Amino acid sequence: xxxxxxxxxxxxxxxxxxxxxxxxxxxxxxxxxxxxxxxxxxxxxxxxxxxxxxxxxxxxxxxxxxxxxxxxxxxxxxxxxxxxxxxxxxxxxxxxxxxxxxxxxxxxxxxxxxxxxxxxxxxxxxxxxxxxxxxxxxxxxxxxxxxxxxxxxxx
Numbered sequence: 280x281x282x283x284x285x286x287x288x289x290x291x292x293x294x295x296x297x298x299x300x301x302x303x304x305x306x307x308x309x310x311x312x313x314x315x316x317x318x319x320x321x322x323x324x325x326x327x328x329x330x331x332x333x334x335x336x337x338x339x340x341x342x343x344x345x346x347x348x349x350x351x352x353x354x355x356x357x358x359x360x361x362x363x364x365x366x367x368x369x370x371x372x373x374x375x376x377x378x379x380x381x382x383x384x385x386x387x388x389x390x391x392x393x394x395x396x397x398x399x400x401x402x403x404x405x406x407x408x409x410x411x412x413x414x415x416x417x418x419x420x421x422x423x424x425x426x427x428x429x430x431x432x433x434x
Contacts, residue, residue, distance in 0.1 A: 326378070326386055326388075326408060326411060326416065327357075327359075327378050329411075330357040330376075330388070330416070331357045331358060331359045333433045333434070334354055334356055334433065334434040335354065335355040335356070335357070335416075335431040335432065335433060335434065336350075336353065336355075336431065336432055336433075336434050337350035337353055337355070337430070337431060338415060338430045338431060338432040339417075339428060339429070339430040340401070340428070340430075341426075341427065341429075342401060342425065342427045342428075343425055346398075349398045349401075350398065352367060352368070353365060353366060353367040354434060355431065357376055361376060361377060362374070362375060362376075363375060363392075365392060365399050365402070372392050372394050372396065372399050373392070373393075374390060374391050374392035374393065374394075374402075375390075375391050376390050376391075377389045385408070386407070386408040387405050387406065387407050388405075388406045388408065388418065389404070389406070390402045390403055390404065391403050402429070404420045404427065405420065406418030406419065406420050406429055407419050407420065414432055414433045415430060415432040415433070416430070417429070417430045418430070418431075
């Protein structure tokens with residue numbers, strides 16, 4: 280991605296391309312060989328790095344109805360070791376998390392908490408990342424015919 284910006288910001292290169300009748304073909308070939316990847320050298324994606332660097336709150340949770348209130352005053356803490364903690368009312372429930380990519384390059388985060396608490400148990404799903412900003416992550420999971428939406432924001 281940095282290469283793209285360097286090439287496009289170089290006025291000498293751009294002027295020489297304008298003088299070539301086949302500039303569009305050259306650009307097409309150049310960009311066809313550039314591949315962007317969300318994986319880092321350590322095997323954890325940018326999203327995974329964002330997860331472990333922040334403390335998260337449940338900003339929105341929908342499963343047949345708005346259940347966000349069930350997660351008021353809760354926090355999620357992710358570790359680069361694959362551990363995750365759900366904290367609420369001074370209690371922490373330990374769990375695990377993993378991330379992967381499907382064949383369509385969708386990013387998935389799977390959560391698993393070993394608990395009898397039904398609200399925490401609602402998080403035990405494989406979540407497809409649908410939107411990301413610097414302060415929030417939005418996930419979706421299809422539970423039969425129902426879409427389940429889950430949005431985290433930084434605390």
